[in-house]
Amino acid sequence: MNSLVRNVSIDREVSSDDFRNAMRRLTGGVSVITAGRGRDISGMTVTSVSSLSVDPPALIVSINREASSWPLVKRYGFFGVSILTSEQTDIAQRFTGKGGLKGADRFAGAEWVTRVSGVPLLTGALAAIDCEVEHIVERHSHAIVIGRVLDVTVSPRTAALAYWQGRYVVIEQDEDAVKLAEVSVPTRHLSRKI
Ligand SMILES: Cc1cc2nc3c(=O)[nH]c(=O)nc-3n(C[C@H](O)[C@H](O)[C@H](O)COP(=O)(O)O)c2cc1C
Structure with a gap:
């Protein structure tokens, strides 16, 4: 393992509430992580997916080690990332587990396919990405x-x-392009003759 872990000592602790409040201001793309095989499956809504590298194609996700999907990711060594469209809010809510649904029951009412890794991927997702676990860093409450x-x-x-x-x-x-055009300063105002 080539990761570096330092023991950080902090004079003034930042409270979890202050940190949470700051992170609420960070916009996150919503995805559903899925893991497992057959009926031994689960999934969770996340905003922590991000690209690690494009060559080779690799991504990162941060998973709470208390989440029911975590042991499945670890045991099977594969997971899926379904990036949600604007019409899939109901799926996002379902996979937070707040309605009390667990495991395979979270998948009911939507269409899923399996591809290379064997984990369920959401049909109609903005993008569906099959992944093999390459590396895990367990730190604090989460695993990267x-x-x-x-x-x-x-x-x-x-x-x-x-x-x-x-x-x-x-x-x-489209709407965002219009909004951007409205707030953008025309380039002719920015150009200067030298
Ligand atoms: C918008 C949103 C984003 C979330 N992002 C993450 C995340 O990145 N990592 C994580 O561990 N939990 C995240 N959660 C919480 C999980 O969705 C939730 O804890 C999990 O599905 C519940 O786990 P359970 O399977 O044990 O019921 C997020 C929740 C919401 C509503």
Whole structure:
């Protein structure tokens, strides 16, 4: 293992509430992580997926070690990432586990496929990514999981689901392009003759 762990000593502890409050301001793309085989499956809603490298294709996700999906990710060594569209808020809610649904029951009511890794991937997701676990860093309450990308499918849909300030928000390309154009300073105002 080539990771470096330092014992950080801090004079003034930042409270969890202050940190949570700061992180509420960070917009996160919403995905569902899935793991397991057959009926031994579970999944969870996450915003912590991000790209690690493109060559080779690899991503990172941060998973709470108390979550029911965690032992499945660890045991089987594979996981799926289904990046949600703006129309999949109900799936996002279902996979937070707040309605009391567990394991395979969370998958009911939506269409799933298995590809290279064998884990369920959501049909109609903005993108579905099959991963093999390459490296795990267990730290504090969570585990950082590095996944090597085995397979990717993308949908022609463009409207994405994000989470910001404690609520789901829709990111729609066309509308956003209009908004951007409204707030952008025309380039001619920025150019200067030298
Ligand atoms: C918008 C949103 C994003 C979340 N992101 C993460 C995440 O990145 N990592 C994580 O461990 N839990 C995350 N959670 C919490 C999990 O979805 C939740 O704890 C988990 O599904 C419940 O686990 P259970 O399977 O044990 O019921 C998030 C929840 C929400 C609502």
